[in-house]
Amino acid sequence: MITNPDRTLVVSSVGWVEKDALWVLDPASGRAETIACGTGAAWCSLHGGGAERFAVAHHFDGERLEITVRGFPAPAAVLARAVVERGGCRLLGDAAAWRDVPHLYVEHLAFAPWDDSVLLNVSPAEGRVEIQRLEWYDRSFDKDYQAVLAVLALPDRESALIAVQRSARLIVHDLRSGRRRRYVDLGRRDGNPQLELRSDGAELWATDYDSLLVLRTADWSTLRKARLQEPVEGTQRFIGHIAFAPRDGACVVARPFSGDVVELDPATLAIRRTARVGAEPLEVAALHDGAVVARDWRSGALLRGVLA
Numbered sequence: 001m002i003t004n005p006d007r008t009l010v011v012s013s014v015g016w017v018e019k020d021a022l023w024v025l026d027p028a029s030g031r032a033e034t035i036a037c038g039t040g041a042a043w044c045s046l047h048g049g050g051a052e053r054f055a056v057a058h059h060f061d062g063e064r065l066e067i068t069v070r071g072f073p074a075p076a077a078v079l080a081r082a083v084v085e086r087g088g089c090r091l092l093g094d095a096a097a098w099r100d101v102p103h104l105y106v107e108h109l110a111f112a113p114w115d116d117s118v119l120l121n122v123s124p125a126e127g128r129v130e131i132q133r134l135e136w137y138d139r140s141f142d143k144d145y146q147a148v149l150a151v152l153a154l155p156d157r158e159s160a161l162i163a164v165q166r167s168a169r170l171i172v173h174d175l176r177s178g179r180r181r182r183y184v185d186l187g188r189r190d191g192n193p194q195l196e197l198r199s200d201g202a203e204l205w206a207t208d209y210d211s212l213l214v215l216r217t218a219d220w221s222t223l224r225k226a227r228l229q230e231p232v233e234g235t236q237r238f239i240g241h242i243a244f245a246p247r248d249g250a251c252v253v254a255r256p257f258s259g260d261v262v263e264l265d266p267a268t269l270a271i272r273r274t275a276r277v278g279a280e281p282l283e284v285a286a287l288h289d290g291a292v293v294a295r296d297w298r299s300g301a302l303l304r305g306v307l308a
Helices: 095-100
Strands: 010-012 021-026 030-034 043-050 051-059 065-071 078-084 088-093 105-107 116-123 128-131 147-152 159-164 169-174 180-185 195-198 203-208 209-215 221-227 241-242 251-256 259-266 272-277 281-284 293-298 301-304
Touching: 021 043, 051 095, 051 105, 065 105, 078 095, 078 116, 078 128, 088 095, 088 128, 105 147, 147 195, 195 241, 221 259, 241 281, 251 281, 259 281, 272 301
Parallel strands: none
Antiparallel strands: 010 021, 021 030, 043 051, 051 065, 065 078, 078 088, 105 116, 116 128, 147 159, 159 169, 169 180, 195 203, 203 209, 209 221, 241 251, 251 259, 259 272, 281 293, 293 301
């Protein structure tokens, strides 16, 4: 779930609900509409850049990947497009549209010579998409259960963090060689991390199944850590997505198994306010004056509340 800079529009896409479509909410009116992307993809994922544009990755179960760049004022319009398929890669549209959106993506390509998960680096100035093999993603991973989930560019522009499914160990990936520079261990809580850089890249905020951690990127030491969802009868329960408030940058966390969204004290990660939204919130966005919107994990239904 992503928002425009002034928090007057929210865009989401829950893969098992919308498939290859965008869910767009006007928070002021509470009106939501679904915009079909029309690529024929099985599902899509959103990649925001904190500006007026965002990217949508359209996934075709390994046979193809398209990335479209769109603007919040008119999310149905495609400003630029990258296409990766058996016949090669190409960029279409306005190269300048890529300026404020991510350039790195991970995807499984189910065709030769790749037949594996790879890193895609969009280079608009050069008019190309580079495909790089992940040299460290080898037989030590159970690839049927440990898919490559996400990539996050690091400020040095020479490396990136890559998250793997069901792993609490991140990979610092060398963008030149494709090799692993090092591991970054989180909390050993079964992984599936969501990653966000904060404080001008000095801090990494990462989820680890039922916990949230803040790490110093200079040396990858853990600064703060909190378990935010307690187990039931010995069974761990995951937290949902995280987002950051517009005024003070406070972190808010969706908790599907508690039916709420919580706001954390950034210095301690202690819960300081709660919004009871009901159902099972998974995605979340923080709006102005403590208002939050979320979407139900199973149905995608809109959930709303105010932190208090």
